[in-house]
Amino acid sequence: MTAVSVDAKGGRVFAIALALAGWVVKFIAVVLVIATFNFILVHAAPGDPAQVIAGQSGASDEKLLAQLRAEYGLDKPYPIQLANYLKRVVTLDLGYSYRQQRTVASLILERLPATLLLTATAFSLALLSGIILGMLAGVRAGKWSDTVLTVVSLLLYATPVFWLGLMLVLLFSVQLDWLPAFGYVTIGVPMTALQRMVDIGWHLILPAVSLAAVYLAIYTRLMRSSVLDVTHQDFIKTAKAKGLKQGRIIIRHILRNAMLPIVTVAGMQAGALVGGAVVIETVFAWPGLGRLIYDALLQRDYPVLLGVFLVMSVIVIALNLLTDAIYRVIDPRVSVRAAS
Numbered sequence: 001m002t003a004v005s006v007d008a009k010g011g012r013v014f015a016i017a018l019a020l021a022g023w024v025v026k027f028i029a030v031v032l033v034i035a036t037f038n039f040i041l042v043h044a045a046p047g048d049p050a051q052v053i054a055g056q057s058g059a060s061d062e063k064l065l066a067q068l069r070a071e072y073g074l075d076k077p078y079p080i081q082l083a084n085y086l087k088r089v090v091t092l093d094l095g096y097s098y099r100q101q102r103t104v105a106s107l108i109l110e111r112l113p114a115t116l117l118l119t120a121t122a123f124s125l126a127l128l129s130g131i132i133l134g135m136l137a138g139v140r141a142g143k144w145s146d147t148v149l150t151v152v153s154l155l156l157y158a159t160p161v162f163w164l165g166l167m168l169v170l171l172f173s174v175q176l177d178w179l180p181a182f183g184y185v186t187i188g189v190p191m192t193a194l195q196r197m198v199d200i201g202w203h204l205i206l207p208a209v210s211l212a213a214v215y216l217a218i219y220t221r222l223m224r225s226s227v228l229d230v231t232h233q234d235f236i237k238t239a240k241a242k243g244l245k246q247g248r249i250i251i252r253h254i255l256r257n258a259m260l261p262i263v264t265v266a267g268m269q270a271g272a273l274v275g276g277a278v279v280i281e282t283v284f285a286w287p288g289l290g291r292l293i294y295d296a297l298l299q300r301d302y303p304v305l306l307g308v309f310l311v312m313s314v315i316v317i318a319l320n321l322l323t324d325a326i327y328r329v330i331d332p333r334v335s336v337r338a339a340s
Contacts, residue, residue, distance in 0.1 A: 030317060031310070035089045038309040039082055042302055089310065095303035099296070104307035107292060112311070114184055115288030117200075118281070119273050121208040126215035127266055131259070133216075134223020138258070141228055149220060157217035161276065165210035165283045172206065179205055182285040207284040211277060215269060222265055226258040267323025274312055 076084075088095060094104035137149040156164075173181035180186070180203050191199060274289075281290030289308050296304035 027317065031314060032086060032089065034313040035086060035306070035310055036082065038306055038313070039085050042305050042309070043078070043081075085306065094307035094310070097296075097301055097304050099299045099301045100304070104303050107304060108289065108307055108311055111287060111289050111292045114286060115274070115277055115281070115290065118204065118207055118211065118286060118288060119270075119277050121204060122211035122277075123215070123266075123270060123273050125208060126212035127219055127262070129212075130216045130219025131223050131262060134220040134262075135227055135258070137220065137224040138227025138231070141224070146224075150224075153217040153220040155217075156213045157221075159213065161210055161214060162279050162283050164213055165206065165280060168206050168210055169284075179203075181206070184285075184287050207280045207286055210283075211273065211280045214276075215273065218269070219262060219266065223258060223262055226261050230258045263323060267320060270316070270319040270323070274315055 085095075094108065096102070097104055097107060100107060133149055133153075137146045140146050169181045172179045184200065184203055185196060186199050186203075189199075277286075277288060278290035278293055280286065281288045282294050285291070289312070292304065293308050295301075296308070
C-alpha cells in the first residue's frame with residue numbers, strides 16, 4: 001500500500017470522524033433547544049402542581065402548599081428551575097413524578113414499548129398499503145379502480161381519527177364481536193408467551209388501523225401523483241421503446257423513482273404519527289406514552305410531561321436522520337451532491 005493511499009484513507013477517516021462529531025454537537029444543541037421550549041410551554045399552562053397534589057390528599061392550606069413547592073423545587077425563581085431542568089437533561093435525569101411517586105424514566109420505559117409497537121405497526125401498514133394502492137391508482141389512471149381508490153382515500157383523509165376508531169369499535173367489537181375493543185392484553189387469563197403475543201396482536205388491530213387510516217390516504221394520493229409524474233419522463237418512454245415488459249418497467253424504473261417523495265413525506269410525518277397516537281391511545285385505553293401524557297396533563301405532573309415530550313423529540317430527530325440515510329440509499333445522487 002502506497003503512502004498516498006494511506007494518507008487518502010486517513011483523510012477519509014478523519015472526515016468521517018469530524019462529521020460525526022459535528023452531528024453529535026448539533027444533536028445535543030437541538031435537544032437542549034427543544035427541552036427549553038418544552039419547559040416554557042408546559043409551565044405556561046394554567047394550574048399549580050402543588051395545589052393538585054394537596055387537593056388529592058384532602059388538604060390545601062398554605063403551609064402544606066409551601067412545603068410541597070419547596071419539596072419539588074417550585075418555589076425557586078423561574079430561570080433557576082429552567083437551569084436545573086437543563087442540567088438534569090444533560091445528565092439524562094428526567095426527574096421524579098409528583099403523582100406516581102416514581103422516576104419519570106421508569107414510567108417512560110414502562111410505557112414506551114406499547115407506543116412504539118402501535119406507531120410502528122400503523123406506520124408500516126399505512127406506508128406499504130399507500131405505496132401499493134397509489135401505484136395501482138397511478139398505473140390505472142382514469143379507470144374505475146383509480147376513481148374508487150381516489151374517493152376512498154379522500155374519505156379516509158377527511159375522517160377524524162377518533163371518530164373512525166369509535167366506529168370500528170361499534171362494528172367489529174360491539175356488533176360482530178370479532179375484535180377486542182379496548183386495552184393492551186386480556187387481563188386475568190393465564191397465557192403462554194405465544195398466546196400473549198397473539199392476544200396483543202388482536203388488541204392491536206383496531207387502534208393500528210385507526211391511526212394508519214389518515215396517513216394511508218396521504219401516501220396513496222402522493223404515490224399516485226408521483227407515479228403519474230414519473231410515467232411521463234423520457235427514460236420511461238425509452239424503456240418502453242426498447243420493448244421492456246410492463247412489469248419490469250413498473251418495478252425497476254417507475255417504483256424506485258416514484259418512491260423518493262414518499263420517503264421524504266413519510267420521514268417528516270413519522271414524528272407526527274407518534275404525536276397522533278395520543279388520541280388513539282386515549283380512545284382505545286392503550287397503555288402507551290399518549291395515555292401517560294393525558295393522565296399527567298390532568299394531574300399537572302410537569303416532570304412526566306417534560307420527560308415524555310423530550311423522549312418524543314429525540315425519537316423524531318432519530319427518525320429524520322434515518323429518513324436521510326434511506327433517501328441516500330434510494331437515490332445515490334444525494335450522496336454525490338453532499339460529497340461535492
